[in-house]
Amino acid sequence: MSLKRIYSLIGILVGVIVLAIVLFSSWYTVDESDQAVILTFGKAEDAIQEPGLHFKMPWPIQSVEKLSKETYSLQFGYEEKDGKVKEHPNDTKMITGDENIVLADLVVQWKITNPKKYLFNSDNPKELLYDTTSASLRSIIGSSKIDDALTSGKGEIEAKVRDLLASLIKKYDLGISILAVKLQDVELPNKDVRSAFTNVTDARETMNTKINEAKKYRNKTLNESQGEKDAIISKAEGDKAARIQTARGDVALFNKLFEQYKTNPEITKQRLVLETLEQVLPNAEIYIMKDEGNTLKYFPIKPIDQESAKPSQEGSDNQ
Template identity: 80%
Template sequence: MISLKRIYTIAGLVILVVILCIVVFSTWYTVDESEQAVILTFGKVEEGITEPGLHLKLPWPIQSVKKLSKETFSLQFGYEEKEGKIKEFPDETKMITGDENIVLADLVVQWKITNPEKYLYNSDNPKEILYDATSASLRSIIGSSKIDDALTSGKAEIEAEVRDLLSTLIDKYDIGISILAVKLQDVELPNDKVRKAFTNVTDARETMNTKINEAKKYENKRKNEALGEKDALIATAEGDKAARIERARGDVAIFNKLYEEYRKNPNITRQRLVLETIEQVLPNTEIYIMNDDGNTLKYFPIRPLEKEKPKAQEQGSENNE
């Protein structure tokens, strides 16, 4: 029969072995590259561990380890995607724009844990705080924006403003996370009729902008053509001006030379000028100059006689043959 002392001895050894196992296995821990850890001493945060690898600590229950991921998380606001299926929450995404229109807006917030101590102990549920801050930021920015901006070209600006406001709120709450990016997924009208009407308005606006751009393009084309014609006319006028100036200078030079000759011998120069002028005025006129005393017959048909003389010479040569 086993004695009571032996039973106590065996139980003590078992307890000692268990304690030794706990000490051995709880004095070291590993941190993966995608993880970060926090060391707790009797529940109080001592330090944060971000370096991957094997680390040592005091055995449990003196010290314990809390591990958190360093990956980037995504918060889906207004919908939930699981296994390729999307579930929407329209009541959460319905909001009023600055010009008193209703839209449905959902977005994705990318965030990560940057301070494990604050993430674990500054709030009971940091994810819920992030969700509520996202909702407040989005509603605030949409509430101060026009519906046209929210549905068309103003999405990028709205995203930037939501990201700035959300980052400010998260920093104020001091829950140990950082906002990396905010992306609007869908901003649409609440029903098909309103959506179709707005689409028609948007198409009309796009058509108007297209026509305006075409008109401006045609205006610029015509303006450039007019400028080109103006430059061509100016260049032609400048050329004509230069030609006329040079022609006038030539005429002046000719006149000065004639004047010098005229001063040397006025009579000869005068006669030559008269003859040149007559030649220019009457280029095909036959002129005969006769020196007589005024008693000569004024009409003398020289040209018919000149024409008959060659004929008479031709007939005489024929008779001789």
């Protein structure tokens, strides 16, 4: 075989290889769960997030870096792998605002929102995220009381850590977003301290229970007293109205008697005297008496009234 023919075969082989490289490196696919960044001579272009088949310049002119759209979880203070949990106590030990030591670990959920920045704005964005999480958690725990960190203040601490961490990540421009922060465990460093704190917590809960019971009793007593007060006021207002009506009736009666008195003063005077005697001495017998000389004569009123009342009563019975 001649040398010329050998060169020709080598040229054809090289051409086939180059053509194969061009063909296989000029297109790529992006899955629905991925996003891609095109690098042109090492310079990053805008990210491509639409799934499907895409074309580019062949290698080595352009290359593709693919990143996932999934939500990642950063485990701070511990590491869970193959069902086993490995703790990192040196990372989780921190001081609270009232100078107590606690162990706190958490989970940060995050995702890549700008692949270009994620790839090129930091050498190791995951490590920077871990350090930023540590700084944010220590800052918030350091300004919180131990009671809040161990009991009812966890939700507020989580929110503050999330806000601080998100602001730092935005400042560092890492191309990621913080979705959620969840405290896993916040506990005291040893058994004796935990036991003492538990006793304090139990005492505080007992105190709150007693306070709530006292408030309940106070409210009940106040309601009962209010009811009694309202009843007394209502009765007093009723008595007031009744007395006013009685007074008005007495005034009306007095006015009628006064009219009669002006017409027949003597008769009205005698009538009032008799009616008063009947009220004061209901069982007494009434006589009309007149003195003439030495002989005392009287005229019995009550027996006559009784005799006059009998015929009328008998007549009503016969009917």
